[in-house]
Amino acid sequence: MKALISLLILLAGAAQAADRVERGRYLVNTGGCMDCHTALKLGAHGPEPDMARRLAGHPQEFVITAPVAPPAGPWMAVIANSGTAFSGPWGVSFAANLTPDDETGLGRWSEDDFLQTIRTGRHLGRGRQVLPPMPIPVYSQMTDEDLKAMFAYLKSLPPIRNKVPEPLAPLQR
Amino acid sequence: MLRRPAAIAVLLCLAAPAGAALPERLSETGLDGPGVRAFEPRFALWSDGAAKRRWIALPAGTAIDASRPDAWRFPAGTRLWKEFSVDGRPVETRHFVLGEDGRWAYASYVWTGDDAVRAPARGQTITLPGGKAYAVPSTGDCIACHGGARSPVLGFAALQLGPAVPALMREGLLKGAPAAWAMQAPDFIAASPAERAARGYLHGNCAHCHFDGGVPVPLRLALDVGQPPAPVPDAAKVLKRAGTRNPYQQMPPLGTREVDALGLALLARHFNLENVP
Numbered sequence: 001m002k003a004l005i006s007l008l009i010l011l012a013g014a015a016q017a018a019d020r021v022e023r024g025r026y027l028v029n030t031g032g033c034m035d036c037h038t039a040l041k042l043g044a045h046g047p048e049p050d051m052a053r054r055l056a057g058h059p060q061e062f063v064i065t066a067p068v069a070p071p072a073g074p075w076m077a078v079i080a081n082s083g084t085a086f087s088g089p090w091g092v093s094f095a096a097n098l099t100p101d102d103e104t105g106l107g108r109w110s111e112d113d114f115l116q117t118i119r120t121g122r123h124l125g126r127g128r129q130v131l132p133p134m135p136i137p138v139y140s141q142m143t144d145e146d147l148k149a150m151f152a153y154l155k156s157l158p159p160i161r162n163k164v165p166e167p168l169a170p171l172q173r
Numbered sequence: 174m175l176r177r178p179a180a181i182a183v184l185l186c187l188a189a190p191a192g193a194a195l196p197e198r199l200s201e202t203g204l205d206g207p208g209v210r211a212f213e214p215r216f217a218l219w220s221d222g223a224a225k226r227r228w229i230a231l232p233a234g235t236a237i238d239a240s241r242p243d244a245w246r247f248p249a250g251t252r253l254w255k256e257f258s259v260d261g262r263p264v265e266t267r268h269f270v271l272g273e274d275g276r277w278a279y280a281s282y283v284w285t286g287d288d289a290v291r292a293p294a295r296g297q298t299i300t301l302p303g304g305k306a307y308a309v310p311s312t313g314d315c316i317a318c319h320g321g322a323r324s325p326v327l328g329f330a331a332l333q334l335g336p337a338v339p340a341l342m343r344e345g346l347l348k349g350a351p352a353a354w355a356m357q358a359p360d361f362i363a364a365s366p367a368e369r370a371a372r373g374y375l376h377g378n379c380a381h382c383h384f385d386g387g388v389p390v391p392l393r394l395a396l397d398v399g400q401p402p403a404p405v406p407d408a409a410k411v412l413k414r415a416g417t418r419n420p421y422q423q424m425p426p427l428g429t430r431e432v433d434a435l436g437l438a439l440l441a442r443h444f445n446l447e448n449v450p
Contacts (some may be wrong), residue, residue, distance in 0.1 A: 091421070108389035108390075109389055113388075113389060120313060120316075120317065122313075122426075123426075124388050124389070125317065125320075125321065126317040126318065126320075126321055126382055126426070127382075127388070127426045128420065128422075128426050129420075166421055166422055167421040168421070169419045169420060169421060
């Protein structure tokens with residue numbers, strides 16, 4: 001009887017974990033994460049997400065060394081043709097690798113590292129600021145449960161080794 | 174034991190909103206009252222050359238739980254102050270209070286005349302005489318450094334107080350501490366004075382994030398009582414981070430806008446590296 005109860009508890013736990021990953025998949029796929037964190041490639045009908053690099057962030061081989069001045073007129077920021085690098089008054093920001101690669105992605109991150117990054121807008125909840133266009137003011141209002149679900153889903157992805165560069169400071173600094 | 178991020182989560186939840194319950198003026202915080210004692214850590218955090226004074230007050234009859242030698246736990250009602258002065262003039266005084274409900278409240282007070290007034294929870298930038306900008310931290314900034322550390326109180330700790338610890342033991346202010354501390358100050362093992370100075374500097378400036386269970390990077394700069402320092406696998410990178418104020422690469426990541434030239438030289442000598450990152 002005890003063995004049966006233990007088995008049922010295990011199955012319930014597994015089902016709950018699967019539900020969480022599924023919820024995370026829904027949130028990541030509807031929350032716009034792909035828009036910045038998956039590099040674009042040129043397809044038959046124009047730019048399209050490169051699914052071989054899904055959520056792996058700015059491609060490490062696409063080297064950007066300095067911010068660019070915005071074009072004349074009422075423009076503030078410029079987006080690289082990969083869709084993963086953004087030059088603006090903050091310097092240059094690069095979309096992070098959200099796959100669970102230990103060295104270059106979220107592999108060593110804990111669930112709390114992820115939650116505190118989103119909650120505080122600081123890297124790991126205590127480091128440099130997370131830069132535009134990451135919509136921290138929106139995502140920081142998500143529930144703990146939803147953020148945990150997103151993290152569980154991201155951790156379930158195949159890891160992709162891709163070392164995203166550090167942000168570049170603005171030119172005037 | 175909570176992992177560091179879990180501790181941050183708890184502290185973020187427990188932190189009082191926007192300095193609630195803390196008074197509007199520094200003169201109302203009890204800094205001039207009974208039971209307030211000054212202290213000075215051995216390994217100070219670099220604060221762009223600001224001179225600092227620190228005080229602590231424990232509620233009468235209470236003691237600090239020092240059963241984890243490197244992670245002291247403070248009694249409810251503990252109050253701390255840290256005053257920052259530039260060019261001989263006080264600029265701000267930071268104040269922490271541990272509430273009865275386990276919530277830490279954080280606030281900073283900006284000096285004006287003979288008193289200091291509570292700064293906005295979002296922080297503010299002050300222009301000092303001479304035009305220099307001075308950043309008063311937000312409540313979130315306070316939590317970023319203090320919330321996830323082994324103990325939120327960074328300077329009043331075993332290795333930071335060192336020779337002052339036996340007196341605290343004799344006063345009965347530390348409970349659960351190693352009995353030997355009554356006679357012998359807690360310390361870490363250093364192979365040379367240069368190592369002591371350099372690793373002490375790293376402890377004072379980096380330990381609140383870079384400890385076992387801290388940020389998930391393979392770099393442990395926190396010291397432990399009775400232990401030698403952990404090896405530093407890439408000292409050149411540490412020096413580079415400490416030697417830049419690029420806002421996205423600098424270390425520490427907040428609380429400083431100027432490189433500590435003397436600190437950097439100390440590290441360069443110890444690690445046998447060029448001083449210029």
